[in-house]
Amino acid sequence: MRTSQYHLVTRKETPQDAEIISHQLMIRAGMVRKIGAGLYTWSPLGFRVLRKVEAIIREEMNASGALEMLMPAVQPKELWEETGRIEDFGGQLLAMTDRAERDYFFGPTHEEVMTEFVRDEVTSYKQLPINFYQIQTKFRDEIRPRFGVMRSREFIMKDAYSFHLTAESLEETYRLMEQTYTKILSRMGLKFRCVLADSGAIGGSGSQEFHVIADSGEDAIMYSDDGDYAANIEKCEAVSLLSARAEPENELTEVATPDQKTIEQVTEFLGVNADQMVKTLLVEGVEGPVALVVRGDHHLSEVKAAHLSEVATPLRFLDDKEVQELAGCDVGSIGVKDLNCPIIVDLTVANMSDFICGANKEGYHLTGVNWQRDAEFQQQADIREAQAGDPSPDGQGILKQARGIEVGHIFQLGDKYSKAMNAVVLDENGRSQALQMGCYGMGVSRLVAAAIEQSHDDNGIIWPSALAPFQVALLPMNYQKSVQVKRTADELYEKLTKAGYEVILDDRKVRPGFMLSDFELLGIPHQVIIGDRSLDEGFVEYRHRQKMEKQKIEHAKIFDFLTQHTNL
RNA sequence: CGGGGUAUAGCGCAGCCUGGUAGCGCAACUGCUUUGGGAGCAGUGGGUCGGGAGUUCGAAUCUCUCUACCCCGACCA
Numbered sequence: 001m002r003t004s005q006y007h008l009v010t011r012k013e014t015p016q017d018a019e020i021i022s023h024q025l026m027i028r029a030g031m032v033r034k035i036g037a038g039l040y041t042w043s044p045l046g047f048r049v050l051r052k053v054e055a056i057i058r059e060e061m062n063a064s065g066a067l068e069m070l071m072p073a074v075q076p077k078e079l080w081e082e083t084g085r086i087e088d089f090g091g092q093l094l095a096m097t098d099r100a101e102r103d104y105f106f107g108p109t110h111e112e113v114m115t116e117f118v119r120d121e122v123t124s125y126k127q128l129p130i131n132f133y134q135i136q137t138k139f140r141d142e143i144r145p146r147f148g149v150m151r152s153r154e155f156i157m158k159d160a161y162s163f164h165l166t167a168e169s170l171e172e173t174y175r176l177m178e179q180t181y182t183k184i185l186s187r188m189g190l191k192f193r194c195v196l197a198d199s200g201a202i203g204g205s206g207s208q209e210f211h212v213i214a215d216s217g218e219d220a221i222m223y224s225d226d227g228d229y230a231a232n233i234e235k236c237e238a239v240s241l242l243s244a245r246a247e248p249e250n251e252l253t254e255v256a257t258p259d260q261k262t263i264e265q266v267t268e269f270l271g272v273n274a275d276q277m278v279k280t281l282l283v284e285g286v287e288g289p290v291a292l293v294v295r296g297d298h299h300l301s302e303v304k305a306a307h308l309s310e311v312a313t314p315l316r317f318l319d320d321k322e323v324q325e326l327a328g329c330d331v332g333s334i335g336v337k338d339l340n341c342p343i344i345v346d347l348t349v350a351n352m353s354d355f356i357c358g359a360n361k362e363g364y365h366l367t368g369v370n371w372q373r374d375a376e377f378q379q380q381a382d383i384r385e386a387q388a389g390d391p392s393p394d395g396q397g398i399l400k401q402a403r404g405i406e407v408g409h410i411f412q413l414g415d416k417y418s419k420a421m422n423a424v425v426l427d428e429n430g431r432s433q434a435l436q437m438g439c440y441g442m443g444v445s446r447l448v449a450a451a452i453e454q455s456h457d458d459n460g461i462i463w464p465s466a467l468a469p470f471q472v473a474l475l476p477m478n479y480q481k482s483v484q485v486k487r488t489a490d491e492l493y494e495k496l497t498k499a500g501y502e503v504i505l506d507d508r509k510v511r512p513g514f515m516l517s518d519f520e521l522l523g524i525p526h527q528v529i530i531g532d533r534s535l536d537e538g539f540v541e542y543r544h545r546q547k548m549e550k551q552k553i554e555h556a557k558i559f560d561f562l563t564q565h566t567n568l
Numbered sequence: 569c570g571g572g573g574u575a576u577a578g579c580g581c582a583g584c585c586u587g588g589u590a591g592c593g594c595a596a597c598u599g600c601u602u603u604g605g606g607a608g609c610a611g612u613g614g615g616u617c618g619g620g621a622g623u624u625c626g627a628a629u630c631u632c633u634c635u636a637c638c639c640c641g642a643c644c645a
Contacts, residue, residue, distance in 0.1 A: 012606065013580060013594070017638055037637065091569090092644075109645080143569080143643055157645080200645075209645085218644095314643080409645060441645065477604055513605030531604060541604095 022452035023148030038145025038153030048469035064180045066131040077103035079112040083420045106139040114161040119423035133160035156444040164436040189464030196231035207411040211404025212450040227396025234303040236386040237393035242351035250368030261332025263296045277356045280334040282318040293345040298384040333358040336375045343377040350380040405450045408442040461523030470504040473524040477531030
C-alpha cells in the first residue's frame with residue numbers, strides 16, 4: 001500500500017475526551033472516530049487491525065473443531081421471554097419495534113437464538129458434541145460507555161456455544177476452549193491471565209475470565225505468588241484470617257467517641273488498629289433488613305453479598321432514615337450488640353474476640369465485645385473481598401493483586417437454557433435428555449484497545465507483530481526529489497509486496513520528521529528508512545518500533561534481513 | 569438514574585457578562601523557499617454559532633424549552 005492511495009489521518013493533539021492511553025492513541029492514529037456515546041466508526045487502518053484479531057480467533061476456533069456460522073443481530077422479544085432473562089439484563093437491552101408493533105431486541109449475546117437453532121436442528125446424541133460460533137456486532141446499552149472501544153455500546157464479539165449429552169463432555173470442550181483462548185492470546189503477543197469468575201447475568205455453574213494485564217484495567221484480579229490460583233476479586237475466596245476464636249479477656253466497655261464516624265477516625269481516636277474493629281453494614285434483605293459484618297480493614301464484596309439468599313438483589317444499602325429507625329443512630333455508630341435484625345458475619349469476624357464496634361448510640365463505641373457473651377450472629381459466610389497479602393485459598397502461597405481488562409469469558413451453563421427452552425435430544429436408549437451447554441465469549445474490538453493499552457510508549461502505539469496493520473513501513477526521505485531514493489523505495493516495495501509482506505510505502509510529500517513521527521504513532525513494527533545520506537554509502541537504515549535504534553543494513557541485503565527478522 | 573459541566577469550521581478553543589460585520593491556533597488547499605525529527609512566508613476555502621420558541625429594529629450573546637455529549641457515583645462482558 002502506498003500512503004498516497006491510502007487513508008491516513010493522524011493528529012498531533014490528544015483528543016480532549018479520551019481518558020485512557022489506548023483511546024487517545026486510537027483517535028490520534030485515526031483508527032476510530034466517535035459518532036455518538038459508545039459508537040465508533042472504524043477507519044480502514046483500524047479495521048485492518050480488527051480483521052487481524054478476528055483472523056487469529058477464527059483460525060484457532062476452527063482448529064479446535066468449532067463451526068463458524070452467523071445469527072441475526074435483531075432478536076424477537078418472545079425468545080427472551082422463554083428464558084426470562086429480560087430482567088437480568090435490564091436496561092442494557094436495546095429494544096425496538098417494527099412497523100407492525102412487533103418487539104425486538106438488538107442482541108447483547110445469543111444464548112437464546114443459538115438454543116432455538118439447536119433445538120430444531122440437533123435431535124440426536126449422534127450429532128454431539130458440537131460447538132458453533134460467530135463473530136458479530138453486539139449491542140449493550142451501557143449506563144456509561146467509556147474508554148473508547150473498550151466499553152462501547154456497539155462492539156464486535158466472538159461468541160461460541162457448545163452442546164453435549166453429558167456434563168463430562170461439556171467439561172472436555174470447556175477445557176479445550178480454555179486452551180484455545182490461551183493460544184489465541186499468546187499468538188497476539190499479549191500478557192494475560194485466566195482467572196476464576198462470577199458468572200453474572202449469563203448464569204451457569206462454572207466460569208473463567210481471560211484478562212489482559214494492564215494498570216488501566218477496570219477489573220481487579222487476585223493471584224497466588226506461588227501457585228496456580230487466580231480469580232477475579234468478585235469471585236476470589238477470602239479465607240478466615242483467624243483459625244480459632246480466643247477466649248474473652250476484656251470487659252465490655254462503652255466509650256465515648258464524639259464525632260468519630262469512619263473506621264479511620266475511630267482507630268485514630270482510640271489508638272487501635274483497624275483489624276481490631278468490625279464494620280456493620282445494613283442492607284435490604286428478603287424479609288426486612290440484614291446486617292453484614294466485616295473486619296474494619298476489610299471491604300464488603302457486593303457481589304458475594306448479593307449472592308446470599310437472605311439478601312435482596314440488587315444489593316441496596318439502607319438509607320440514613322432506615323438506619324436511624326433500626327439502629328437508633330447514624331451509620332457511623334452501628335454495632336452488633338442488641339441489633340434488631342439477622343446478622344451475617346464474615347469468616348474472619350466469626351473468630352474475632354475482644355473487638356470494637358459501634359454502640360448503636362450516637363457518638364459511642366463498644367470495646368471488648370465478644371461473640372456469645374455480648375452478641376450473637378445467625379450465620380457466617382465469605383462476604384468480604386480478598387486482599388493482597390491474604391493466604392491463597394488453595395493453601396499455596398500468598399495472594400497478590402493486579403488490574404486486568406476482561407477480553408474473554410467462558411461458562412459452563414449446564415442445562416439452564418436448554419431446560420428453559422426445551423432443547424432436548426434422544427440418547428442411546430431413545431430417552432429425551434436436556435442438552436448440556438457451554439458458552440465462550442471473546443471481545444474482538446476490546447482486544448484491539450487492550451493490545452495498545454499493554455504496548456505503547458510516549459510516541460505512540462507499538463503493535464505486537466501479529467496485530468500490526470502493516471508489517472513493514474518504507475520511509476523514503478525526499479522521495480519526490482531524489483531519483484535514487486525513489487528507485488530504491490519502489491523496488492523494495494515491489495519485491496516485498498510480491499513476497500507477501502504487508503508493506504506501506506510513504507510516498508507523501510512530507511518532511512522527514514513528520515513522516516518518522518507519524519509512523520511511530522502508527523506503531524508499524526519494521527521500519528526501513530531510505531535516504532540519500534546512507535544510500536550514498538550503499539546502506540539503508542532499519543529500526544524496530546520497539547527498540548527504535550537505527551541499524552545500517554547494506555542496501556543489497558535488506559530484503560533478506562527483513563525475511564529473517566519478520567515472522568513471514 | 570442522581571450530582572456537576574459543556575455545545576461556535578475536521579480538531580482544540582476565544583467571543584456571551586455589557587445584543588450591532590463570527591474570530592484564533594492546528595488541520596486542509598494553492599504558490600514559492602526549505603528537506604534526516606511534527607518547517608517558513610504569502611494567499612485560499614470551509615460555519616443553519618446543537619434544535620425549537622420567545623424578547624428585540626436587530627440574538628452566538630438575553631429568556632424559556634428540548635436534545636446531544638463529557639465527568640463523578642451507583643450498575644455492568
